[in-house]
Amino acid sequence: MGKKLEAVAQYGEPEETLDFHKKKKKNKNKKNELEKEEANNLKRKLEQEENEIVEYNKKKKKNKKKNSEESVGVLEEEGKKQESENDGKEVFVSGNNINESKYKALSSFEEAKLPDEVLQCCKSFSKPSPIQSHAWPYLLDGRDFIGIAATGSGKTLAFGIPALMHIRHSVNQKTTRRVNPLCLVLSPTRELAQQIADVLCEAGKSCGARSVCLYGGTSKGPQISALKAGVDIVIGTPGRLKDLMEMGFCRLQEVSYVVLDEADRMLDMGFEPEVRSILSQTCSVRQMVMFSATWPSSVHQLAQEFMDPNPVKVVVGSEDLAANHDVMQIVEVLDDRARDARLIALLEKYHKSQKNRVLVFVLYKKEAARVENMLQRSGFKAVSVHGDKAQRDRTNALGLFKEGTCPLMVATDVAARGLDIPDVEVVINYSFPLTTEDYVHRIGRTGRAGKKGVAHTFFMQENKGLAGELVNVLREAGQIVPTDLTKFGTHVKKKESKLYGAHFKEISVDAPKSKKITFDNSDED
Incomplete structure (x- = not known):
């Protein structure tokens, strides 16, 4: 090895070694060029994607405006479309007699002309949310109502304030203490039921309206005691409510104001049999209110069966699947x-x-x-x-x-x-x-x-x-x-499952109904 190093020092590198170094340098330069080209390609691709998004949004805005102009004539007959005064969201309203002046959307709480004790819970808000401003005129007039609105839209008070007025009107006509409830709110989960109960209990304090929340996973004792003492509003999940009905502690024959909140979720969780059974026990002359984030055929069918033939339908934003753009x-x-x-x-x-x-x-x-x-x-x-x-x-x-x-x-x-x-x-x-x-x-x-x-x-x-x-x-x-x-593909398959129907798309009325199923790792409520 020492002799080889001496030879290299005296005569220089052999020709094949020089060729090797030249090739190595050439390959390195080629690799750098490829990496540079790849980086440029990636940069161009990202710029192209950003441009596509910009163009897509421009096209979408243009089409939206075009569709809006084309649909004005139809909406004047079947409903109406207007920009919400609250946050600019589009609100679609359909149903009979919706153009009457008494159904004009509210721009302030004062326009509702409700007693101060009923509006006490709204003092921290400057004005009604879009769903509240459109729902209250119809609900306070006793109309059956369908609301399609996302979570966080203020829908609890949208149906809660009319519920308090419904109780107030009934109490004025009855002097004896009420035992059976007048209003029923059904919720798919215990957490949501508790949240609704918190809002309605707080809102009902100034009106003297009493509420109870019925849900599983906890003792029935306190819930039964509250029912025995007499309540105006029952908020509950279908399973626990049905149990207490069968035990004879909850009687719904006087319930004349019914709310199904998150109706789509409730049916997807397999509660349709319980919901139907519960509704059949309420007063035959009742006001029905349904709130849902989407409008699948299963919810549509339930509305057709239990609601007035011509309910008012208010859609805040869209009834189709869309994410929050914020x-x-x-x-x-x-x-x-x-x-x-x-x-x-x-x-x-x-x-x-x-x-x-x-x-x-x-x-x-x-x-x-x-x-x-x-x-x-x-x-x-x-x-x-x-x-x-x-x-x-x-x-x-x-x-x-x-x-x-x-x-x-x-x-x-x-x-x-x-x-x-x-x-x-x-x-x-x-x-x-x-x-x-x-x-x-x-x-x-x-x-x-x-x-x-x-x-x-x-x-x-x-x-x-x-x-x-x-x-x-x-x-x-x-x-x-x-x-x-x-790379996984962009084609949307319309497939069905026992638990989730056809992934919330409009499906045939012959499609199989949701079934309540459990599996070891699932989260069942």
Whole structure:
């Protein structure tokens, strides 16, 4: 080896060695050129995608204006369309006699001409929300009503204030103390039922209206005692309410004001038999109110059967599947095994202060417990809400999250819809939900009340069947569609499942009805 080095020093490198170094240098230059070209291509691709989004939004705005102009004549006959005075959202109204002056949308609480004690709960608001301003004139006039509005739209008071007026009117006609309820509100989950009860109990204080909340997962004793004492409003989940009816503690024959809240969710959870049974026990002369985030055929059929033939229908925004445009959606395609490390990295970015509210959604209750423990071991203060937790623990966890004491929460879809959780800055979908509709409602927990939000979603190989629908949701909201996502295909299949029907699309009336099913890892409520 020493002699070789001396020879190189004296005579220089052999010719083949020089050729090797030349080739190596050439290959290195070629590699650098390829990397540079690849970087330029990626840059051009990103610029192209951004331009496509801009063009898409321009085209969408143009088509929207065109469709609006073309539909004016039809809407004047079948309904009306107007810009909401509150936040600029489009509001569509259809039904008989809707152009009468008494049904004009309210621009202030004073226009409702309601007693001060009824409006006491609205003092912290400057004016009615779009759904309230359009719903109250019809509901206060006793009309059957269908409201299609997203979570966080103020719908609890939209049906709650008319409920209080319904009770007030009935109490004025009856001097004896009421035992059986006058109003019934059905909710798909216990958390949503509790939230509605909190609002209606507070609103009813100044009016003397008494409420009780009936839900499973807790003792029946206090609920039975409240029913025996006499109540005006019953708020409950279908399962617990039906149990107490069968035990003879809850009699609905005097109920003349019925609300089905989150009707689409209720039917998808398999509660249709219970809902039908409960409605059949209410007063035959009743006012029916249905609120839903979407308008699938199953909800349509129920409305046709139990409501007036010509109910008023108010749609705030759209009854089709669409995400909140105030939420920046980021979808990341990755392997299942990479999720834990990626979640920690995202929390170090989005939750660095550990003071802002972040919601992490998972699919299964066992997964929720595992992720909660993993986050706690990683130094994050986290709580969780899922079906395996006792009701007291779930309520406590929600309270800590709302107060900001523990602003990081892991949740199954039980907390995805209806719950009033203010100021959630970031939603992270650790597991993609079973439907894109649930995806839309999950990310709707942020970007509320005009604020901006971020939704970061993990999408895996096993979710590829929903890729097409997710691409549509992203495009509709003007979001960037990752190339990795389009590799799964962009075709939307109209497939059905026992639990979720046809993924919330309009389906044939002959389609199989939802059944209440359970499986080991599911989150059943």
